[in-house]
Amino acid sequence: MTVSPLPRSFYLRDALQAAPELLGKLLCHETAEGLTAGRIVEVEAYVGPEDDGAHSYGGRRTERTEIQYGEGGYAYVFGIYGMHWCFNAVTALPGKPEVVLVRALEPVAGLELMEKRRSTRALRKLCSGPGKLCQALGITKAQYGLDLCGSELYIAEGECIPPERIAVSPRVNIDYATQYKDRLWRFYIADNEYVSKVPKRFAAQGTLG
Numbered sequence: 044m045t046v047s048p049l050p051r052s053f054y055l056r057d058a059l060q061a062a063p064e065l066l067g068k069l070l071c072h073e074t075a076e077g078l079t080a081g082r083i084v085e086v087e088a089y090v091g092p093e094d095d096g097a098h099s100y101g102g103r104r105t106e107r108t109e110i111q112y113g114e115g116g117y118a119y120v121f122g123i124y125g126m127h128w129c130f131n132a133v134t135a136l137p138g139k140p141e142v143v144l145v146r147a148l149e150p151v152a153g154l155e156l157m158e159k160r161r162s163t164r165a166l167r168k169l170c171s172g173p174g175k176l177c178q179a180l181g182i183t184k185a186q187y188g189l190d191l192c193g194s195e196l197y198i199a200e201g202e203c204i205p206p207e208r209i210a211v212s213p214r215v216n217i218d219y220a221t222q223y224k225d226r227l228w229r230f231y232i233a234d235n236e237y238v239s240k241v242p243k244r245f246a247a248q249g250t251l252g
Contacts, residue, residue, distance in 0.1 A: 044078065044080065044151070044152045046069060046071065046080075046199035046200065047199055047200075048191060048192045048193065048194070048197035048198065048199060049068070049191070049192070049197070049198050049199065049200065050192065051114070051115070051116045051192050053116075054114075054115030054116035054132060054133065054134050054135075054191070055114065055115045055116070055134070055135065055136055056115070056134060056135065057090065057134065057135055057139075057141060058088040058089060058090050058091075058134045058135065058141035058142060058143050059088045059090060059228065060134075061088075061115075061132070061134045061143055062086045062087070062088040062143045062228070062230050063086075063204075063206075063209050063230045063251060065083050065086050065132070065143055065145070065198065066083055066084065066085075066086065066204045066209060066230060066231070066232055067082060067083065067084075067201045067202035067203060067204040067232070068082070068083050068198050068199065068200060068201040068202075069081070069082055069083070069151060069198065069199045069200070069201045070083055070130070070145060070148060070176075070180065070198050071152075071196070071197055071198070071199055072180040072181055072182060072186075072195070072196050073194065073195050073196075074181050074195075076156055076181065077153050077156050078152055078153050079152060079153035079156055079157055079179060079180045079181065080151045080152040080153060080180075080199075081148025081149055081150050081151050081152075081169075081170050081176065081179070081180070082148060082149040082151055082201055082202065083145055083147075083148060083198070083201075084147050084148060084149050084231060084232045084235045084237050084238050085145075085146040085147035085229070085230070085231035085232070085235075085238045085239055086143050086144060086145055086146060086229070086230050086231070087143070087144040087146060087214045087215070087228055087229045087230070088141075088142075088143055088144075088228040088230070089131075089141065089142050089143070089144065089214075089228075090141050090228075091111075091135075091139055091140045091141050092140065093223075094220075094223050095219075095220040095221055095222055095223050095224075096214055096217035096219075096220035096223050096224065096226075097140070097142075098111070098121070099111055099112075099140035104140075107121060108140060110133060110187065110188050111133055111140035111141070111142055112137065112138060112140050113133065113137055114133075114136060114137045115132075115133050115134040115135050115136070115141075116132070116133065116134075116190065116191045116192050117132075117133045117188055117189065117190055117191060118130065118131070118132065118133070118182075118186050118187060118188060118189045118190075118191060118196055119131040119132070119133050119142050119187070120177070120182060120183070120184055120186050120187040121187075122184065123173075123174065124174075126174075127173070127174030127177065127178070128174065128177040128178075128182055128183050128184065129144060129173040129174065129177060130144075130145050130173065130176070130177050130180075130182050130186075131143060131144045131145065132145070132191060132198065144173060145173065145176065146172065146173050146176075146215070146229070146231075146238075146239055147170060147171050147172060147173075147176060147231070147237055147238050147239045148169075148170035148176045148179075148180075148237065149170070149235060149237040150166060150169050150170055150179070150237075154166070154169075156181075157169045157170070157179040157180070160178055160179055160181060161175065161178055161179050167236060167237060170237065171237055171238070171239045171240065172239045172240075173239075182196065204232055205252060206250065206251035206252035207250055207251070207252025208232055208233050208234060208250070208252070209230055209231070209232065209233065209250055209251040209252070210230070210231050210232070210233040210247035210249070210250050211227040211228075211229065211230055211247065211248060211249055211250065211251065212227060212229045212231075212245045212246060212247055212248050213225050213226065213227060213228075213229060213244075213245060213248075214226070214228050214229045215229065215239075215241050215245055227248055227249070229245065230251070231247075233247060233250060
């Protein structure tokens with residue numbers, strides 16, 4: 044599979060602009076074990092200091108969030124539950140800590156390696172969640188801060204998803220948020236079987252079309 048990383052200009056926009064356009068594109072990770080890649084089918088946007096669902100809420104600037112304050116096009120990787128990793132693409136201009144969380148992929152390349160890493164041959168379960176896809180693609184804290192315009196971890200062009208196929212819902216697992224908890228900032232391909240399984244309250248509340 045021969046593909047090229049998206050240009051920097053793709054990321055130098057607000058997360059809410061970039062997030063739905065990431066659907067259909069390919070998240071790729073080149074490692075010593077081989078290439079793994081998946082089509083992005085589910086994302087969430089986090090828009091910075093005013094967003095009480097974001098890690099940078101209130102202008103929080105720590106060692107963990109620092110990469111968000113640079114220019115878009117870099118990897119923000121964070122851990123959850125002490126055992127899983129989550130991959131985000133940093134977006135926007137320097138000083139605006141916005142990110143897009145990639146929540147699910149449709150496996151495309153390196154399936155055997157994904158199965159080995161995930162200890163399952165169930166195709167739908169390989170990348171159907173942010174922790175699962177990071178395990179399948181071998182993404183860990185070691186990839187924090189990588190340039191997504193480079194040759195190791197990057198996002199490439201893929202299928203163009205029309206607005207009428209892009210479903211919207213509230214974001215998942217941000218019950219700690221108040222003002223921004225119910226914003227329809229989760230975007231996913233409505234008819235795709237690889238979207239993560241979530242509670243019914245996160246069902247689609249319309250489409251972009």
